[in-house]
Amino acid sequence: MLVVRGLVAGYGAAPVLRAVDLTIPAGTIAAVVGANGAGKTTLLRALSGMIRPSAGQVVLAGEDLRGTPVEQLVRRGMAHVPEGRGVISELTVDENLRLGGLWRRDRADADRALDEVYELFEPLARRRRHLGHQLSGGERQMLALGRALVGRPRLLLLDEPSLGLAPRVVARTMALLRQLRDRTGLTVLLVEQNVRSALAVADQGVVMSLGRVVVAAPAARLRDDVDLRHAYLGF
Numbered sequence: 183m184l185v186v187r188g189l190v191a192g193y194g195a196a197p198v199l200r201a202v203d204l205t206i207p208a209g210t211i212a213a214v215v216g217a218n219g220a221g222k223t224t225l226l227r228a229l230s231g232m233i234r235p236s237a238g239q240v241v242l243a244g245e246d247l248r249g250t251p252v253e254q255l256v257r258r259g260m261a262h263v264p265e266g267r268g269v270i271s272e273l274t275v276d277e278n279l280r281l282g283g284l285w286r287r288d289r290a291d292a293d294r295a296l297d298e299v300y301e302l303f304e305p306l307a308r309r310r311r312h313l314g315h316q317l318s319g320g321e322r323q324m325l326a327l328g329r330a331l332v333g334r335p336r337l338l339l340l341d342e343p344s345l346g347l348a349p350r351v352v353a354r355t356m357a358l359l360r361q362l363r364d365r366t367g368l369t370v371l372l373v374e375q376n377v378r379s380a381l382a383v384a385d386q387g388v389v390m391s392l393g394r395v396v397v398a399a400p401a402a403r404l405r406d407d408v409d410l411r412h413a414y415l416g417f
């Protein structure tokens with residue numbers, strides 16, 4: 183589904199991503215882990231077009247995305263839920279969710295996707311007309327994820343979805359990701375501080391260090407191999 187080769191990107195003269203290589207098969211949940219500042223968030227930003235890579239290649243479902251405008255990336259199936267979530271506080275839950283499907287030509291399916299999100303996230307259904315700023319942290323997280331899902335993405339880039347959430351809500355969100363993966367073949371790149379919970383839900387583990395991918399292995403191997411854990415994850 184996603185192939186990244188030699189990706190270089192950053193914010194100024196010095197690159198943060200030095201040459202990222204990565205292959206994620208369709209229907210995989212990949213946990214991207216690594217020390218603070220390793221470049222995990224920057225990787226998601228470079229993939230979703232929030233920052234422009236200065237070199238390298240990103241191929242999504244066989245299509246080279248170099249030079250593709252951001253709105254086209256969304257049409258090609260990429261959805262990014264950034265850290266901090268990006269919910270629009272002045273809009274209602276319903277308006278926020280509809281934004282996720284605004285670009286879609288198939289209006290009937292956009293409406294179906296909206297109904298599915300309300301089914302998945304029952305608290306959102308109850309608060310349809312509440313404004314973004316009236317929601318709890320967990321509800322805002324559901325809303326950001328729901329908005330991405332209304333666009334029926336093929337690749338979901340999730341940055342720290344568990345940040346500030348109660349463990350119960352985190353567990354629910356992780357279970358939901360697996361369910362979506364099983365049901366729709368969704369591919370997920372999940373950046374998480376909570377390495378244990380990320381590796382518990384993921385199929386693949388991707389360890390970043392100093393702007394590079396230093397290990398890509400089945401998540402179970404990263405969980406169970408003490409030497410690998412000690413060397414790269416510090417536990």
Ligand SMILES: Nc1ncnc2c1ncn2[C@@H]1O[C@H](COP(=O)(O)OP(=O)(O)OP(=O)(O)O)[C@@H](O)[C@H]1O
Nearest residue numbers: 193194198216217218219220221222223224225375
């Ligand atoms: N907007 C920005 N402008 C300039 N430098 C930035 C910006 N965002 C991040 N950086 C720098 O890029 C480097 C990588 O940051 P990034 O957020 O990608 O790392 P991370 O692995 O996601 O770490 P964390 O877990 O702390 O979020 C850091 O040195 C950081 O200071």
